Each structure stands twice: as C-alpha cells, then as structure tokens.
Amino acid sequence: MGYLEQLEKDYNEYLIECRSAMRITLAKLENLREHLEHTNDRIIFDNVESRIKTFDSAVNKCRRKNYEHVTKKGLMKREITRDDFTIDTIRTHMQDIAGVRITTVFQDDIYFIYEAIKKTDMIISHTDDYIVKPKKNGYRSLHIILMVRISTNDGAKLVPVEVQIRDKAMDLWAAMDHIIRYKNPNPSPDAEQKFLELSETLCKFDESVISLRDFDTNNLISFSTKSPE
Numbered sequence: 001m002g003y004l005e006q007l008e009k010d011y012n013e014y015l016i017e018c019r020s021a022m023r024i025t026l027a028k029l030e031n032l033r034e035h036l037e038h039t040n041d042r043i044i045f046d047n048v049e050s051r052i053k054t055f056d057s058a059v060n061k062c063r064r065k066n067y068e069h070v071t072k073k074g075l076m077k078r079e080i081t082r083d084d085f086t087i088d089t090i091r092t093h094m095q096d097i098a099g100v101r102i103t104t105v106f107q108d109d110i111y112f113i114y115e116a117i118k119k120t121d122m123i124i125s126h127t128d129d130y131i132v133k134p135k136k137n138g139y140r141s142l143h144i145i146l147m148v149r150i151s152t153n154d155g156a157k158l159v160p161v162e163v164q165i166r167d168k169a170m171d172l173w174a175a176m177d178h179i180i181r182y183k184n185p186n187p188s189p190d191a192e193q194k195f196l197e198l199s200e201t202l203c204k205f206d207e208s209v210i211s212l213r214d215f216d217t218n219n220l221i222s223f224s225t226k227s228p229e
Contacts, residue, residue, distance in 0.1 A: 010087035011055045015097070021148035021159035022050055022098040025122070029100065029163075032116055044112065046168055047103040058090055058097065065093070095126070095145045095160035106213060107131070107167040107206040110142050114165065123147040125160070137192060138199025139174060141166035169202040 026048070033045040053061075062085050090097070104110055110131065118124060126145040134140045142165045147158040166174070177195055180187065187195075 007059075007087060008055050011058065011090065014087060014091065015052060017150060017152065017157060017159045018052060018098040018161075020150045020152075021161050022052070022100065024148050024150065025098075025100055025146060025161045025163070026050060028120065028122060029102070032113075032120060036113070036116055043105055044109050045102055046105050047101075049101045049103075051099050051101075053094075053097045053099070058094060061094065062089060096162035098159070098161045100161060100163045101171075102163065102165045103171045104165065104167045106210050107170075107203075108210055110165045110167060114142060114144065117144070117163075123149075123158075134199065136196075137177065138196040139177070140170050140199065140203065141174070167206055169206055170199075173199055173202055 029045075029048060033048070036044050102113060104113065114127075123146060124144055125147045128143040131140045131142060144163040144165070146161045146163060148161050150157055150159055173195075180191070180195075184191075
C-alpha cells in the first residue's frame with residue numbers, strides 16, 4: 001500500500017470521530033433552535049446544513065496552506081510521502097473537517113445565536129468575526145470552532161467542528177461568489193470590485209430590514225379601505 005493510500009485510510013478512520021462530533025453538534029443546535037424560537041416567537045434559524053470535508057479537499061488544503069513540510073512547488077506532480085504530512089498534520093492544523101452552516105433571516109440574529117451558544121455546554125475554542133472585519137472580497141460571516149467531546153474505544157476525545165453563521169443575503173452572495181470563482185479562479189479586478197460593492201450593498205440592505213423589523217407598528221396610522229359614506 002502506497003503512503004497516499006495509507007493516509008486516506010487513516011483519514012477515513014478520523015472521519016468516524018468527525019461525524020460523531022458533527023451529530024452531537026447538530027443535536028445541540030436543534031435543541032437551541034427550538035428553545036430560542038419558542039421563547040422569541042419568531043424564526044431565528046432559517047436553515048442548518050452540514051458537510052464533511054473529503055480526503056482530496058483536505059489534502060489540497062494542506063498543500064495550499066503549506067502545513068508542516070508540504071512544499072507548494074512540485075507536490076502536485078509527485079506522490080505524497082510521510083515527509084510531507086501525516087494524519088496528525090490534518091488533526092493538528094485543520095479544524096474544519098466537520099462543518100455546520102447556520103443561515104439566519106436577519107444579520108443581528110447571528111450574534112443572538114452566538115451569545116446563546118456561549119451560554120450552553122458547547123466549548124468555543126476560537127472565533128473569527130468576518131462581519132466586523134470582512135474579508136478583502138467582501139465576505140461577511142461569523143466562524144466558530146467548537147471542541148466537541150465524543151466517546152471512542154480509546155476514551156473521551158475533543159474533536160473540532162466549525163460552525164459558520166451568516167444571514168440569507170450573505171449566503172446568496174457567497175454562493176454566487178463560489179460559482180463564479182469555480183469557473184474563473186482568477187477573476188479580473190473589476191469583477192472583484194463588483195463583488196465587494198455587492199457585499200456592501202447587501203450589508204446596507206441587512207441593516208434596513210432590521211430597522212423595518214423593529215419598527216414600532218403601534219404608531220402607524222390605520223387607513224380604512226372602505227369608501228367614505
């Protein structure tokens with residue numbers, strides 16, 4: 001068996017732990033969702049999705065990020081060896097093998113959910129706030145790394161699960177950005193500027209719909225549709 005095949009075998013064994021951690025996370029998030037929406041009498045979680053990163057995707061990320069001994073030049077043209085990286089490299093450096101994405105209706109519900117998670121027994125090890133500090137391309141989202149305790153034959157272990165929380169508008173923006181970059185990995189500066197402008201427009205849209213949601217309807221004047229007598 002070549003080393004790449006052995007690495008894939010080790011990776012598939014690690015995925016058993018990742019899937020276990022993801023199932024636990026999804027169950028806890030569903031309980032949180034039911035509690036929050038019952039208490040607040042409105043939809044807060046618009047959608048919840050999950051995914052497990054494939055072996056090829058994990059290896060390509062190790063190459064792209066240059067983890068440990070992985071060289072960026074020439075590695076794509078030769079077989080991976082133990083000198084490049086091991087399953088421990090993936091365990092140590094990659095915390096998004098198991099991923100959950102929560103989509104909200106309103107942008108401020110992102111932080112509402114985040115604060116609610118902090119009050120549970122879920123362990124937050126790291127947070128990246130791309131809403132306060134968007135990425136250069138305009139991407140806005142809140143990324144959380146949870147350390148999830150699972151039971152294995154070797155005893156209890158903590159396994160990372162990445163949770164992304166973003167609103168519906170930014171979710172659509174991210175989907176379109178992914179489609180365009182998939183077809184054209186090196187978009188022109190004009191295209192990147194357009195996506196940045198769209199992101200800023202959507203952010204203003206998010207702020208506007210929040211103000212509409214919170215508008216005091218008790219102060220509105222009621223207009224009757226009946227014709228005057």
